[in-house]
């Protein structure tokens with residue numbers, strides 16, 4: 484597990500059942516600079532987008548309407564709010580919202596032109612396996628965008644991290660998670676690293692998958708009958 488303690492799936496589901504009703508008002512605003520940066524990049528792209536750990540769907544209305552978007556999450560309580568948002572905002576470019584484990588995505592290889600995971604990698608029980616899945620479902624020439632908190636133990640950011648530690652633990656974050664856990668093992672090319680507000684506490688990592696097969700994404704179909712949005 485690369486020195487990272489395992490947070491188990493049931494704990495994630497339990498923790499986010501409690502977070503769901505207050506999530507948008509609590510963690511929503513503090514993490515918004517990271518979402519905005521990722522969404523700005525994603526909206527320049529074309530085709531299909533998979534949002535892994537879509538949560539309450541706070542980003543969904545902000546994706547450009549030319550993108551066909553699929554969201555997955557482990558927490559039924561977070562997904563209930565995401566589906567409600569899709570209905571209330573009449574988001575016609577959302578292809579599906581599925582209850583699914585990011586470490587076992589039920590999509591074919593190379594299904595999506597873009598894959599994004601925002602504030603998810605330190606929450607998932609097995610981040611290395613999740614990274615493999617993000618790589619697998621991304622089409623050749625596609626991009627994987629990760630926004631996360633990565634540990635740093637000095638300077639202002641170190642102080643802010645200690646201050647935020649109780650909230651971070653409540654969200655199920657692992658405080659020792661370093662960006663190298665991802666960058667050292669990925670088969671993707673890291674093309675951009677951006678430190679984000681507040682205090683550089685969050686980082687966006689943007690990766691590209693080699694274009695060797697030169698094919699676009701497949702349909703993004705799940706390998707079973709999809710649940711309705």
Ligand SMILES: C[S@@+](CC[C@H](N)C(=O)[O-])C[C@H]1O[C@@H](n2cnc3c(N)ncnc32)[C@H](O)[C@@H]1O
Nearest residue numbers: 499536537538556557558561584585601602607
């Ligand atoms: C901090 S929230 C981030 C939500 C959203 N991406 C955002 O920007 O606010 C982390 C989300 O990851 C989800 N999650 C945790 N482990 C997961 C897993 N193994 N598979 C799918 N989703 C998972 C949680 O249920 C939660 O909705």
